Every structure is written in structure tokens, then in C-alpha cells.
Amino acid sequence: DDEVPWILGTHLSEQCGPLARVSEGSQVLLVEAHDFARRMPYHHHKLTLVFAAMRRFRDRLRAAGYDVTYIQADTFGEAFATFFEDNPESTLVTMRSPSYNSERRLRDLVAEAGGTLRVVENELFASTRRAFDEWANDGGQFRHEQFYRWMRRESGVLMSDSDPAGGEWNYDGENRDVPPEDWEAPSVPTHEHGAVIEEVSAWVREEFDTWGNDELRSFPWPVTRDQARDHLDHFLTERLPAFGPYQDAMRADDWAMAHGLVSGAINLGLLHPVEVIEEVEQTYEERADVPISSAEGFIRQLLGWREFMRHVYRHAMPELATANQLAADRDLPDLYWTGETGMNCLSETVDDVHERGYSHHIQRLMVLANFATLWGVEPSELNEWFHATYIDAYHWVTTPNVIEMGQFGHGVFATKPYVSSANYIDRMSDYCTDCAYDQDANTGADACPFNALYWQFLDRNEDRLRSNHRMGLMYSHVDDKRESGEMDAVRDRVADLRDRATDGDL
Template sequence: MRQPIVGTGPEYTVGADEVPWILGTQLTEQCGPLARAAEDSRVLLIEAHDFARRMPYHHHKLTLVFAAMRQFGDRLRADGYDVRYIRADTFGAGLERFFEDNPEATLVSMRSPSYGSERRFRELVAAAGGAVRFVENELFVSTRRAFDEWANDDGSFKHEPFYRWMRRESGVLMEDEEPLGGEWNFDEHNREFPPDEWRAPPIPSVEHDDRTAETAAWVAETFDTWGRTDGFRWPVTREQARDLLDHFVDERLPEFGPYQDAMRRDDWAMTHALLSSSLNVGLLHPVEVIEAVENAYHEREHVGLASAEGCIRQVLGWREFVRHVYRHTMPELATANALGAPRDLPEFYWTGETAMRCLADTVDDVHTRGYAHHIQRLMVLANFATLWGVEPSELNEWFHATFVDAYHWVTTPNVVEMGQYGHGAFATKPYVSSANYVDRMSDYCEGCRYDENAGSGADACPFNALYWDFLDRNETPLRSNHRMGLMYSHVDTKRESGEMDRLRDRVDRLRELAANGEL
């Protein structure tokens, strides 16, 4: 059985009259109620459809969720479970149907990480005349109690101390009490841009059966989706997810470290693992991903420490960190807007129709596959929205709808706080930049209509004027931040020279262009 390795996992049994209720983000036999139930026991899955009508979700996201649930139900039946797979408009309707046929049953389910879900599910079960027991969600590396005890001792939410604590507690990439290689973090080795002749290892194909193809067609016919309806490539079974993990460790991990922050127009995946969607629906357990990467470092000479640590930092560190911060800062985090950003999300986030090559190409990546890697998300999509002044919940909603790996507990800390400095829970400064960063870490600027080196003028890259305008208009909350001192010395210089006036004029013009669909 898989359990968290930081903190003490739960101990409980599942009785004869208790029925594991498996949510669509918990598709695993490795842990939870299903791992403790008899092999012929009843199991409940409810495929609720109304959530898919709340916003224009990416076609591939809905295909992933529904196909993975259906495939999981089929697999459990083949393994001898008595599967009650109910399709309904709502969870409430599905629960009513279940308890009509099983009035004596008590459901047992792992908690969903999404805020308010346990309370809402309890209400729905009670309305259906049934009973439910919620247990610890074991699809993480650390327990809630372990984090809460650490956070109370530390008194703040800072990723680096948390990550070091997780390394010490888990023993991952450790030698006694010290990190392997003498450093906790090799982030400075993860910021290279590959030479022109470099080619990423091939991306593995995922062979889907008729069941998944039929689900994809049903999604296209049933829901008002966004994104392409062809080319679905994401794992929907554990076997497919394991194959993808093995391929990453064998082929892509050795070169993951140096280029994990780089962006190239002709390589949407670079050397990224592409495992986040499988982790977030339960097809893979994060501990098995960490173990596979750590073992590869110890057993294979061509896997460097910077690559192994860079990957493990994302799973053992960041993914766990945002999950716990989300628990502690909701519901305030969802509507946080510390900088008072008032603007709507530009339409080109949906259409991709902009002459800014970095944004057009990144939106096209998301439209095509429901995916863009973490630097595209942070330093292109969130960076521009923050500089533009987009209200954080609007960008959060867009991420939630359009990415195959996006769930509220995932996007809200990453978008509202990390991406848009909306709350103050853990971000120490806004993660914003001018065109300089995009130019240094990508090839987007080559051949773009806009000049990445110009601040004002008709051909100047919008990132440049927007960057200085952002600092100018947010001076009151930001100037006192010790990490922003150098930037505000430049703001002062631009004001004294009169350049800031030209930059403000440029921003006014950019907003006119955007309003006319001409940016």
C-alpha cells in the first residue's frame, strides 16, 4: 500500500457494509478505502456531468477525466469488484440512485483537496438519506497533520524551508543529515537555453483504445468545450501512466535539469515529464515518481544530480507546498487581489490572436494539448496578465478551464499567489519581468513583430512598457519591499528623465490596440 512518507499515514479498516467511493481524482488501488476493501466488494464511482458545463473546459481535460474514470471502472470489474458506476447530471442525483439500491451502505471516501468539497458531499449524502465517512487523502507525500505541526513551529509559509524539511523527513536525496552534493537546491543549474543543434528526446505516444475514442467523441458532442478535439495524448490508465513515467526516467530525465526553464517554439514539451495530469487524477502516486527519479540518479551514470533534484523539487517540494498552503489560506485565497488589479482577461487568451509571438504560441500550445510547461505558465501567461492588471480570479478561472492538470487546489496558489502576487501567503515579490527574461529563456523573440529591446514606440515589445508601468502604478505596496529596491531606483531614473511619460503613453496605446483586437 502506498502512503505518505512524511507524517504517519492513517490506519483504518473498511467493513462489509462500507463501500469505497472513488472520486475522479482518486483513481487508484494503491491506497485509500479501495486498498483496504475486499477484492469482491462494492465500489461506487459517480460520473457527474454538470460541472463540465460550468465553463468552457478544454476538450482534452474532460476527455481525460471521463475516460480515466470509465477505464478505471472497467478495470475494477475485471478484477472482480462489484462496481456501481452511475452517470448522472449531479453528484446529488447519483447519490440518491445509489442509496435507493443500497440503503444499508456507508460510503468511505478519501477527502478531496478542493476547498469545501467534504462539507458539500456530506450535505448531499445526508439529503440522499445515506451515510459517509471521510478519511485522509493518501495521494500525497506528506500528511496534513505533519505539515500543520511544521507550519506552527515555523510560523510562515516559505517553500525553501519546507522543501528542506521534507527532504530531511523523507530522506530523499540525503546522506545522513546533509543533502547529496552539499546543496539543497540546484535551481541555478536549471536555467540554461539549449544550443540550436540540441534536440529533446522523442515524446512517447499514448495508444488509446475504442473506449477512450468513444469518450472523446461523446465529450465533443455533449459539452461546449474549448481547445482542439483531436490529438488527445494523455494517459487514462495506470499502465499508460507507468509507461510515461518509465520513458521520462529512461529518456528525458538526464537532460531535464539544464533546460527545464527554457522555451522553444518548435518543442512544446522540451524534456518535461508530462506526468502532472496522471498524478492529479491518481493514476500515479507522487512517492513512486520520487522513488523512480531518485533510483535513476543512484543507478544510472547519465542522470545528474541537478536533473534528479530539479524534478524531485517539483513533486516532493512545490506540489506538496501549494496543496497545504491552499488548505490554510482558503477561502480568502480564491478572491485575493492584493494589488487591486481591476482588468478583464484579454480576449486573446482564448483566441490566441495577438502579434506577440510568446503569447500567441503559448496559447496555441494550451489550445492544442491543454498543456504548457511551468515557465510558460509563470513567465509568459501569468507575467503578462499581472503586468496588464488582470483581476486574479479571472486568470485563475482560465487556467482551471484550459489545462488538463488543473484543479482548484492546484491553480489557486500557483496563479493567484505565485503568478499574480494576489495574497501574500508565500510570494516574496511579484514574479514579473520585461521582455528581457523571455528573450533570454526562449526563441520567441526571433522574428516577432515587436522589438524586445525597445520600451516605447510602435514596434516596442509590450512587456517592456507594461513592466515599468506596473511598477509605477503599484509603487505604494511594492517600493518598501526590500527585493524591489533596485527596480525602484530605475523607476526614479525614468521619471527624472521623462521616459516614464513615454512609457505611460505606450501603455495607453497598447490598451487601445487590445480593445480593437490588434495587439
């Protein structure tokens, strides 16, 4: 009985899983199924990235001597039927996909095609399911900070003996600077993509109904292992020093700031998170110009948040996908698709996403998700929007980020909603300077919509949020606004904003 590694499009690594355990010359399977790409208006760059990365990986394996069976089909079911017709004695073996229920779904599809599938642990993460479950000890609520410290201790990353490097576990207080006006953002790496990507891009344009820029004029994403390595090296040499201080800052002219831009490559398997973590740590140790806020800030995201999200998703699905504890039921405003709005923070951010299927974390959290939460958008609808429009979006990572962190849908780890008025955006960005709205006004025709929406959000969710001790201060302001009568004006202003949205005039 022959075992044939089946490499998913998000497992493009020769170092991990079944592929790492067979010799060159062995048969391996890749399946390019197209029907999933028709389910949503995906960003053109996302489909181009995934399909180009798979095809380049195929070519690389062939050049290394593997016997690659590459099946292009409408569905996985059709591809398996073809495969098992030609290879009736084979068993497929693959790493578990982090997406909910995928193991059963794929096993069923393989069985329907008359074959068998063996599923093994996914090695493309820094932690295992078992380790997390032992740590969590059946808990139904999870706290990131505790998990993160445990991961630091277990891995020894940024530790000196049993103490955290520098003396503190977390330097997020040093991740909140805003660059001076004359700051120049470090360069963004570029790659020679070659013919394959042009071909894939043209084919995607023909074949699918996509959203977003469908040219390759601003396609910064690595699609091969070599490009991903260059991308990471560039980050370590050019960008890491400024990453920490400006991690939360936003500037209209700098879509990338000093972020890593590596989520796409990591989520496809082109970079292993442990390799990235180790190299960031090593760079910090070797280079005096890399502050601890950069090294720790980055490692917290990758060793902490990314792993945490994967496991929390596992524990909170299937409920998480439709969780909606604030009973938010509004449609996503059209401006998320069109970018047409006088709100500068939103129009700049949607334009960024439209241009290259990416915006950085604070734009995702404090502009896009914040506004949707204040507006009262049904969480699953925003989740679909993120899923379709970002090059790094996969159900397992988008869902906990959008529904829980972004919209406080469930309560499985978030202790309060991440919402804010214009105050936060004004402090952390330069968007408000060029905006049609006044960031300092709550009411009146040109008052920033975030402000009235923020107070009305607290007002309308009082039953759910007032008892939360982390919200106490905010509710004392709500009380003041009610007493002074300002809350009535706030409610009127929100009604007016909703009318304007209906007219496409927000």
C-alpha cells in the first residue's frame, strides 16, 4: 500500500509533514480545486497568490526530482476520483488543516472517490493541539497573556533563564508611538515574479469574479520559498528596528509602515513561524539598533497571538462562526466594498485593501472592525468581507480575529469590545487632518461619525456591557451625557448617519 503525500495549498513546505518524510523521486499530489474561488468575490491578488504559489511549488518539486501529480479540477471530489482511478492502491496522507471540520469533509470526499486518507498533525505551527489543551485544562475561556507567557517559558524565546529578556513580559506600552512627520518608512521589498504569475493573474481575471485591483502593479507578495526568505531577510535588516515603536501607528501615505508583511507567506507554509521567531530573536541579540519593543512586540504576535487564535478557534467552533452576543444585525455598509465615504480613515483603509489585499493590524482592528462594531454590523458578515478581501485570510485565523477580537461576538477570550471614538484614530494616525469630518465634535452635520456612534453603542448595549468593570469609566461618561441631554442629540445624530448611509452619503 503506497502512501502518497497530498500537499494542501496552504502547506507549501518541504520541511514539514509527510513530504519531509519521503525521498525525492516519490510521488506527491497537489490538487488545485477551483469551485471554492467562485464562492465569494475574492481579491484578485489573493487568488493569484494562492494559485501561483501552488504552481511554483509544483515546479520546484519537479525540478528536485519528485513525481508530482498536479490535478486541476472544479472540485476536490472530481480530483480525487481522477487520482484514485489512476492510483487505486494508494493512500493519501496529509497534514491536518486548521479550518473547522475540514478533516471530516476531506476524509468523506476521499472515501466517496473510493480511496483512503490519513491525516497527521499540522507541523506548520509553533505549538501542538495537545500542548495547548493540556495548558488550557478544559477551560472555556482563554487569556492570551497567560498563554503567551507560557509559550515564552516553554520555548525559551526571549528568556534569560526563567526571566523574560529585559525584565518585562510585555512591552506593549512601547508599541504606541507615532512617527514624526519627517519620518521615512523603511522600504518595502519587491520580487521578480516572472512569467508564471503573469499567467496566473490573467487566468484569474478571466475565470473568476474578483474584487480589488486586478493588475499586478502593486503585488508585493512573495510566492516562492526563495522570495519569502528574501522578504524575511529584508524585514530583519530594514524594517524590524522601527516595527516596535510604530506598531500601532497609521499614516495615509504609508500602507506598510514597518510591519512584517509576512502573514501571507506564513499562512501558505512558505515561511515557518518558528524560523521567523528565531531569526527575529537572533537579530535582536546581534543588533544594537533593534529595541526590545520590536523583538518582543513581533514575537508576541507570532508566538502568542497567531498560535492562540488557532487554538481558540478550534475550541470555540462551530459557535464562533455565528456568535453575536451583542445581537448586532445590520448589513455591512457598501462603503466597505466601494471605499466611497467622506470618512478619511475608512476610505484610505478600504483603498489599501482594494489595492493589495492588505492593511495592517491597527487599520483592521481600530478602523474597519471598530466602525463595523459601532455601526452594529452582524459579525459573520464582516467576517466574510475580511475572508474575501485579504490575501492572508483563512477561516481559522479570520474568524477569531474578526468575530471575537474585532467585534466582541463571543466572549471566549475578549474581555471587552475594542471600540473607540475618533480620539484614538486621531492620536494614532494622520487621517483626521484630511477628513471631511470634525474629529472633535460629537454632534452636528460635520461631526465625526465615530463619536456619536461610540456613545450610542454604549447606550444601546448597556445591559450587556455596564456590569463589565473595565467599562465602568465609560459608563460614568454615558451617565453624564444622559443627564446633560447630550445623549438625545447623540441618538439623533446616529439616526441621521443611518439615513445618510442609506443614501450612500456617509
